[in-house]
Amino acid sequence: MRNRKLYAGAKLREMRTRLALTQKDFAAKLGVSLPYLNQMENNNRPVSTTVVLALAQEFGMDVTELSSGDSERMVSDMREALADPVFADAMPPLADLRLAASNAPALARAFLELHRSYRQSHERLASLDEALGREDARIQASPWDEVRDFFHYCDNYIDAVDRAAERFAGGPATGVEPVRQAALAQLSDRGIEVQTADMAPLRLYDPDSRVLRLSARVPPETQLFQMLLQVALLRQDALLEATLDFARFQSEEARAIAKIGLANYYAGAAMMPYGAFLAAAQDHRHDLERLSLEFGASIEQVAHRLSTLQRPGAKGVPFFFARVDQAGTITKRHSATRLQFARFGGACPLWNVHRAFETPGRFLRQLAETPDGVRYVNLARDVSKPGGSWGAPVRRYAIALGCEVRHAGSLVYADNLDIDNANAYEPIGISCRICERRDCHQRSVPPLERRLTVEANERGILPYRVG
Template identity: 75%
Template sequence: MAVQKLYAGVKLRELRSRLGLTQKAFAEKLGVSLPYLNQMENNNRPISTTVVVNLAQEFGFDVTELQSGDEARLVGDMREALADPIFSGPTPPLADLRLAASNAPALTRAFLDLHSAYRQTHERLASLDEALGREDARLQPSPWEEVRDFFHYCDNYIDAVDRAAERFATQASTKPSPVAAAVSALGAHGITVHFSDTDGALRHFDPDTRRLHISTRAAAPTQAFQLFMQLALITQDKLLEATLDLARFHSHQARAIAKIGLANYFAGAALMPYGAFLQAAQDTRHDLERLADQFGASLEQVAHRLSTMQRPGAKGIPFFFVRVDPAGTITKRHSATTLQFARYGGACPLWNVHRAFETPGRWLRQLAETPDGVRYFCLARDVTKSGGAFDAPTRRYAIGLGCEVRHAGALVYADHMDVEAAQAYEPIGISCRICERRTCHQRAVPPLERELRVELNHRGTLPYQID
């Protein structure tokens, strides 16, 4: 198989800017000529092996950062956006999309924001939302989508928040349990914790009385998580606000949602501190049940945390994580891999995460291949969240976790699977709207980038053929 050339001009320019070096000085340290550096920074030439070695030796640069997933994410998002019928002309070639994503990522994101704003307004009109007569009917992404994209393009790793949580966990390591550590830390700030029946609320904090109520109906991992989340909101407010300032959200609603997301991030990182969790994941070969037991966390919390282990210089396996409800709606999605999730609509029905509801309490394993030829090991399981009472609603989800198959040997779940057999891989896609597979028996809608041919006297698996 041919070795893929590495184009990372944007990363090179960012590093040089951080170091405060001119192109000439930077070229000298990398052992290349000034014209050659200029060509690499503009993606006219791939990054050479010599440059990769010198980046590591001269600057201690984590060269895995050169293979950031940003370009793949942007290309996937652009392909889906351009499949929208509003773009009536021919779809730009894939090479052009890759060039735009690598050379002009800011412009590409602006294009995606514009398309997202168009869709938002279009959906309001289609649902008779009376948007034309309202003052808030301006073109802007929904707060939820804006926050989702913020974490999406951060590789779901927020370094400053992660390290703050790890420092707290180290200082609190003498406590008998995560709950005890959180209660003690909150007490140091004059907050008393009460475990009680909170009428359906998992957590309620009264700033006036300085009382925090945690539901006794919630499972122990959920109680610990909610305690750590409140701790983040109280003790890490300056850090959270500084991070939000850098994100520059378009609305106060998006900023508020993101603050909750960052507090949640702190909670997960405090419950499963980076260094200890990474070592345990490697020692247990990523056995989620053993990790959940060791850190007092739920399976969903562990799977989510595994998708965040992207600290520069100490990266774990790049995982994707997704949570799907019984209707097939993606309610959480994070990816440190090249696998991209559909921004609109549901995920591919051939993916094993949809079958998890059929086999409650069991792990489902799948070897899958996407249309771009990348192969993945996928893991899925159902998750049930009880309301804690007979008349309380029970929430059901399926969680999916996976990585490129080249990492499968580090997962206990991949044992005894024939990862070398081509026929073992199921063909999956991202979304039917942009999937290139012509003969998929589960296709819901035609691909928008292809011409259709309908024959009245012939019917195959689909009522049309894709040219």
């Protein structure tokens, strides 16, 4: 496993600015010279162990924040964007990408936004005949992608919303029924009646009659989630709107999608309040089934919630979480680990998540290693969702949940896995265009950064050799 020096200049500058300290005063408190601090803030020097300890002792900083956040995400996203054929052989060295992400994050984000706009324009132009026939034809960034990136770069943790949901749930001593009763009480206070009905929509609220109808075709955990979502929209509107103002979305569509996303976040955090859920996750060693029973949530809801436990000063195990459809397209993604998902297209076919469709109702375990040498414990399971009636379509998905192998002792699913055996780890990647593996038998396209050798008189697994 490769060890990299810790460069966190942007984090240091951000903290100093927040504390309203001059470089001279900040350097004195950290016990370093002014030139040394200046070099660290400009990423000319790595953050030393002495400084890390001083940050924790003097300022109470959660030092894990120094190595997390936007930097690795932006590096991964830039590598994928630069793998676009439009850049041909223009891929900068990885060191340059890390430097840009650390020293000029605003510029890196602007580049990613520009590339996303290019892709949107390219896709719209590809169907120009159809687009020109519509009055609303216009080229703009996808509001869905804009919202997804908002949560992505917030570490999928929204502190104000999370804490509000925890207060609603009543603190550490919670349960399914108290949360349900609290939701009913808040709706009743507004004169809203809750009914169940045999209907296809999961939730239907009529402001005129003040009746909230929940589908009788879905399980209790889905009904509770939808009820809490409506509570968020009605009782936490000011908080949601303030968060949306902070995000500064480019379109009303993106803002509307994000508001539903925040309401969903509130619902999940109310069902599984942070303190109680974190304690239970640690006690049960992240057993998804036990957590599902204890909090009255679905397996997918539990897995997703585990990936959000990134509260400063009280962080859980950093997980990645993804949901894929049968075509392999990622429909939900988040990573608090160094592993970052492809922004476009599907997931690596070597991930065990694709095999989950073959074994419905079972958890699949996998030891995996990414090209950067980091090893993970992966868990996959199908989460197909019946339509609730004969002939109704079944939505088929599979979820992936994983963490770095150094956290294996905290996972019940890692028991009896041969984590010390290097041969037990399957090689996985992110996207074929940026994957550095030369001998992958599932490669769909060549890596952009490598030269190819094509030999007419030789045919291996691939029709070319990666140089």
